[in-house]
Amino acid sequence: MNDRRGNWDKEDDLPVYLARPGTTAQTPRQKSWGMFASVEGAYENKTIDFDAYSVGKKGSRTPRSDSREVLDGDSFSETASDVSEVSGSVISSPGDREDKTPGVEIRYPTGKEFLQGQENGKSDRLLIKGGRIINDDQSFYADIYLEDGLIKQIGENLIVPGGVKTIEANGRMVLPGGIDVNTYLQKPYHGTTTVDDFYQGTMAALAGGTTMIIDHVVPEPGGSLLAAFEKWHEAADKKSCCDYSLHVDITQWHEGVKEELEILVQDKGITSFQVYMAYTEGFQMTDSQLYEAFTFLKGLGAVVQVHAENGDLIAQEQHKILSMGITGPEGHVLSRPEELESEAVFRAITIGNRINCPVYITKVMSKSAADIIAQARKKGAVAFGEPVTASLGTDGTHYWSKNWSKAAAFVTSPPLSPDPTTPDHLNSLLACGDLQVTGSAHCAYSTAQKAIGKDNFTLIPEGTNGIEERMSIVWDKAVAVGKMDENQFVAVTSTNAAKIFNLYPRKGRIAVGSDADIVIWDPDRIKTISAKTQNSALEYNIFEGMECRGAPLVVISQGKIVFEDGKLHVHQGMGRFIPRKPFPEYVYQRIKTRNKRMEMLGVSRGMYDGPVYDVPATPKYVTPSPSAKSSPTKNQSPPIRNLHQSNFSLSALSYSTSYIFPGEASRQLEGYNNTSKHYKHTAIIGAQIDDNIPRRSGHRIVNPPGGRSNITSLG
C-alpha cells in the first residue's frame, strides 16, 4: 500500500492527498476541464474516503463500512478487510518496488475470508488497484472492480467482496482494450485461406492489447451474403478468443443483395458493409452502383466502408507493367500508384456527399488519400479514415527488396507508399483527428501462399500482418514522440471505433457497466517485433526488428486475464459475437439533421406558354426517362414540402407591374431554409409581359397562379 502511494508521489509530484480523485477538489491529470467538458464521474461511481485526508495513515484504503456508501446494491463482505497480504505472484519488474518502473502484481485471495463461496483464484471477480484510467476524454486514478465480465465499480476504496483477485497496477495506465476495426482472418484466395485464422489471429490480437476485432466477411462475388456471414460467424464462434463483430463486404451489387442487406442489418447485427472501387475482375462497382449502394445503405443506417482505388486504371497499369516484363512485387506498387488511391477516395466522398451518406475509407495508405479525407472533413463531409498498422509503421520501399519473399510480404492493397515520410504524416493526421480509427488489415498469407504470384505480381495474395503490433506501433510512432497524448491514443485505437460502429459505451470506454475489456499498458516497455516471438502463424513479420516503446502488461477480456507476464491464457471460442445496431449516433446524428435540411427545392413557375421547337418525331437520343432507367432503386428522398412553401411565399409576394429595377427584383424567400445555397428569385415584371404572345391580343396583364412565365426578354 505504502509502496504504491510512494510511486504515485514519484510520478506526479503530488502529495498523496492530492493524488486521488474523490479526496480533494483537485483532480490530477484530468484532460478536459471547464463547464462544457464531460462531467467527471458521470459514469463512474465514486466513494468518499475520509480517511484519505489523513496523509499516510496506515490502512487508509482498508475497506471500512462507515466511511462510504454501498454501491450498486452489491452485497459485500465486511470481512474482506485485509487483502493487503501479498499472496499472489509478482508479475513483472521484480525487485525494489520503490523503483521507477514498478511492475504490476496480481494477488490472489488467501482463501480464508471466503464467505460467498466463489471459486478459488480464477474467479470472475477482479479488482484493479491503483491504476491510472485513461479514457478518450480524461485520465484519472481510480480502482476498477470487475465482475461477470463487466465493470461494476470505479473509484477509490471500493467495497468489494472478499477474496477478490487483485491486480496492483502500480500507477500504470489502464486503457480500454483496443478495437481492431479491420481484419481478414478467413479471407479466401484461390482456394486457400489466411494462415492466421480466428484462433491464431485473435490470440495475436490479445497479446497486442486488442480485445475486440471486427472482421471482414468476403463472400464470393455473386454468392449469398447471408451464407457467407453464417460461415464466418460459425468459424469465429468456434475459434475466436476475443469478442468480435463482422463487416460484410459487398462483392457484387445486384437487386438481390438488398434483401440480404436488410436481413443482415435488422436481424444479424451487421451494420457495416464494404464496397470496392477496385478489382475489375470481381468486386468493383461502377459509380452508378456505388450511388445506389450508398443510398440503400444509408437508408438502413449502416456504415459504408469503401476500398478506394481506381480499379479501371489499375487494370490498365497492370497490363502495361506486365507487358514491360516486370513481374515482381514492385509491379504491385507501380501499378497502384498513390494517385489512384486518392482519386478513388475523392470520388467516394463526392458520391457520399451527394447522397448525404457517411463514408468510411478503409486502409488509408498514402499521404494524398489522407489529405483528401482531411480536406473533405474540413468542408463538412461526414467521412472517416482508417490508416492501418502497416501504413503507420512502415513504408513501401521494401517492394524493391532483392528478396522476393520479403518484397511479397508487403503486398497489400492499396499498397504501402514508397514515400518514406508517409507513416509520419499519417500519424500526425491521426493525432489531430483528421483520421479517426486504426485497423490492422491483418490478412496473413504465408510465403508459400504469396509465392502463388512468384511469376506474376497480380497473383500475389494481398495482405500484411499487424493485428498484434497495432497498439504498440501507434504508441511508439505517435505517443512516444509527442504527437499524440494518451487520451487520443485511446480514442484512435478504441473509442472512436466503438463510436463509429455503435459499440459505445459497451466497448471503448472504462466506465461502470462497460465490458471488462481492459489493458494495463506499460509505456516504457520496449519490445522488439520479430517473427520469432510473434503469436501469428506467419513465418515473417513486416515490422521485423522494429523496436517499439509501449506494450501491454496485462490484458483482460470479458473480465478474465488473458495475457499476463508475456503469457496468453486463452482457449478457442471464448470470444462472443457482438451484434451492432444501425444508425450509430456518432455517424448518423449529423446525417439525420442534414437530411431534414437538404431537401431540394423546385421553383414554382407558371406554365411556359411560348413557342416550342418541334423536335423530330423519333429523336435519336432521348435522355432516358426515369422509369426506363436500369436501376430502379427507390430513392428515399423526402417529400417535397417546399413547393408548398414557395407557393405560399408567392402568394404573399405582391407582384406589382408598375416598377422594376433591372436585376433588383430578386429577393430571398422566407422559409427558404437551405442555408448552404443562395437562391435568388428574380421576378421580372414589366415590359416582358407584353411580349407574351398569347396575351398580346388582349393586352391584359394576368398573374397566373404560381407566377408568370416569360419567353422573350430576360430583363
Place this chain on the structure above:
Amino acid sequence: MSYQGKKNIPRITSDRLIIKGGKIVNDDQSFYADIYIEDGIIKQIGENLIVPGGVKTIDAYGHLVIPGGIDVNTCLHMSYLGMTPADGFYHGTKAALAGGTTMIIDHVLPEPGTSLLVAYDQWRELADSKSCCDYSLHVDITRWHESLTEELEALIKDKGVNSFLVFMAYKDKYQCTDSQMYEIFGIIRDLGAIAQVHAENGDIIEEEQKRLLESGITGPEGHVLSRPEEVETEAVYRAITIAKQANCPLYVTKVMSKGAADIIAQAKRKGMVVYGEPISASLGTDGSHYWSKNWAKAAAFVTSPPLSQDTTTPDYLNSLLSCGDLQVTGSAHCTFSTAQKAVGKDNFTLIPEGTNGIEERMSIIWDRSVTTGKMDENEFVAVTSTNAAKIFNLYPRKGRIAVGSDADLVIWNPKETKIISAKTHNLAIEYNIFEGMECLGAPVVVMSQGKIILEDGKLHVTEGSGRFIPRKTFPDFVYKRIKARNRMADIRGVPRGLYDGPVHDVTTATKAVASTPSCRGSSCPGKAQMAPLRNLHQSGFTLSGNQMDDHIPRRTTQRIVAPPGGRSNITSLS
C-alpha cells in the same frame, strides 16, 4: 484622342494598311510602334516605317493594339435532338469578330458510333462556306472503340486536327469509362495531340437527375441541382489522375466552379501538364438565375457543367486566370433559341445545353479582370489569345503581333463602355445571359486577315471568308515537358533470383478463377464496355505452366541454390 482616329480610316478596305500610334500589347511586353500589313500578314513593325505610297492609315492613338482573340471553345453546329444552334458559323463568327475575336476553334460533335472523319468533313464544308473568320476544329470522341485509332491518326496527320474532347458525362451517350479514357489518352499522347475533357461525373448526374425528376422538380433549377459543383470537381480530379498515369497533357474545357479550378491549380503545382479553360459565362455571371421565376430566363443559363450558384465564383475564376492557374478562355458558345430550349419545358434533362458568350468574351474579361486590377494588359492578351495559340500550336502565326504573323488585330479601347443586350448583339438568339451588364473595354477596330472587319461600330463581314487553319502535332508549349518525362519515366523491375521456396498448391483454385469472369459478365448491366480482362489469361498461364512442376522436384532434392542476382529466402526477411 480616342475618337479622332476614326475619320482617317478609308472606307474601302485594301490589302495594305498601316496602323499608326497604337500601343502594341503582346503577352510579354507592350510598346509603341506602327504596324504595316500586307496580304493579310504583318510585314513591318517599328517607328517611321518605310511603306509604299497610298497605303491606308489607321490612327490608333490612345488605343491598344492587341492580337485578335482566339475563342478556343465554340459549338456553332452542335446539334441536339435534331436541332442546330440558332447561331451557325455565320452568325457566330460575325459576333465573334464584333467582340474582338478573330479566330475560333469549333467542336466537331459526331453522332455516337459514326465516323469522326465524316463529321469532320461535314463541319469543314459548313464552316468553309459560312465562317467569317479563321477557324480550326476540335473533334469530340463521342463513343470510343478501337477502330477509331485509325481515324484519329488520319485526322491528326492529314486533317490538321490536334485536339480531341472526351466526355466523362452524358451516360449511355457520350460518356467514356476510365479505362477508355486511359486508352484514348495513351493514343493521343503518342500522336502528339491535346486531350480535352468534359469533366463531370455522368454516373452521379444520372442518378441525381432520376432522383430530382422523381421528386417533381422539372424546371431548370433541376439542371444545377443534378450537377452540383462537387461532381465537376470530382471528374476534374479523376481526369487529372488518369492523364498523369498516361503521361498525357490534359486540357479541361469549361471550368465552371471554384472547386474544379482549385483542383487544376493544385495539379499544376504538383507538376502536371494541365490547362483549364473558364468561359465567358463562368467569368461573367453565376448560377443564381437558375432559380428565376421566368422559365425562359432560367433555361437560358442551362449549360454543362452548370454555372455555379456561388456568386463569388466569377471573381475567383478571374483571379486564377490572372495568376496563371487557368490559362485560356473560351466562350462555349452554343446557343439555342428559347423555343428550342422549351423542348425541355417539362423536363430539365431535355433542355438543350449552351449559353452565349462568343461576342462578350473579350469585354467581360477586360471588365472583370483588367479594369479591376487583377490582370495587366499583357496577361489579358495571354489568356484571350496567346496561350490558346501556344497550346493548340498556332503560335506565332496567331496570338502575337510580330512580323510574319497573321494580321488578325484588334484595336482596343479600354475606356469605352458597352452595355450588353440582346437588342444590340450580333447573335440570332433573342436573349443574352449577360443582359444589361456594363462592360468597360471594347474593340474599336477589328482586323481579320489584314482586312478591316469592324470599324466605326459597323461590321463588314463576308460569309465564307474564314480559312481553316490546320494545326500541327506536338505543340512545344505542351509537349516539351511530356517528352522529357517520357524519357525519364522508364520503369524498371528489380532483378531477383528465382523464387525457389515452397509454393502453395492452387489446383483447386482453377475453378474459382474461372467462375469469376462468368458471373461478372451477367452482373453489371450498367457498364457495357468493360475492359477485357487480360490478366486472367496470364493467370491461367502461370497456374498451369510454371510453378507446380517447378517447386515439387526442387523440394525433394533439398538443394540450396544461389541464383544470379541474389538469393531469395523464405524464412527470414532481414
